[in-house]
Amino acid sequence: MNIEQIIQEAQNAGFTLVAPLDIKTITMMPEVRKMCEVNKCDAYGSNWACPPACGTLEEGSDLISQYKSGIIVQTTGQLEDDFDSEGMMETAKKHDENIRRFIEEFRKKYDTKMLPLGAGGCRICKKCTYPNEPCRFPDSMIYPMEGLGILVSDVCIKNNVPYNHGRGTLTYVGCCLFA
Ligand code: SF4
Secondary structure: OOHHHHHHHHHHOOOOEEEEEOHHHOOEOHHHHHHHOOOOOOOOOOOOOOOOOOOOHHHHHHHHOOOOEEEEEEEEEEOOOOOOHHHHHHHHHHHHHHHHHHHHHHHHHOOOOEEEEEOOOOOOOOOOOOOOOOOOOOOOOOEEOHHHOEOHHHHHHHOOOOOOOOOOEEEEEEEEEEO
C-alpha cells in the first residue's frame, strides 16, 4: 500500500487537507478521556464508539497498537460568524460524508485493515443501538479520537499539520490508521 496514493484517494473523497500521520505520535491521555464525561457532544454513555462503551484507555491503546501507519484528514468550512451554527453543522456533515466516502472506496480497493477515527460519536446509524442491542456495524464503527484519549491538536502539532485554519473557519479532524 502506497501512502502517497492513499493521500490522493483521501483528497478525492473531499477532505480539504490530508497528511501522513506518524503512528508513534499518538498518545492516549486519561485527562482527554475525562473531558468526555462533560458530555458536550451528547455522545458520552449513549454510543458504542464512545466512553464508557468503547473500553478502557489500555484497551484503546491495544487497538491502536495493531496499526502501523496512518493519515490525518481534515475538513475545513467557512463560517459567517462565531455563532454560525448552520455553517458548523454543514462542516460536520461534510466531514462525516468525506470519511464515509473514503472508507467505502478504500475497502473496495484494499484488503488492508483500516481503523477510521473521527470527531464526536459514531454517526453511521441514525440512532445508535447503545445500550439495548449490539452495534449494528462493529467493523465499520467510527471511534472518536477524544473518546480513545487522543488529543486532536497534539497529534496535528506533532505531525506538522495546522489545527486551526484561521478566523472564520472551523476544522474537523480525523485520522485513518492502516495495519
Ligand atoms: S455503527 Fe451504529 S450501532 Fe454501531 S456505534 Fe455506530 S451508530 Fe452505534
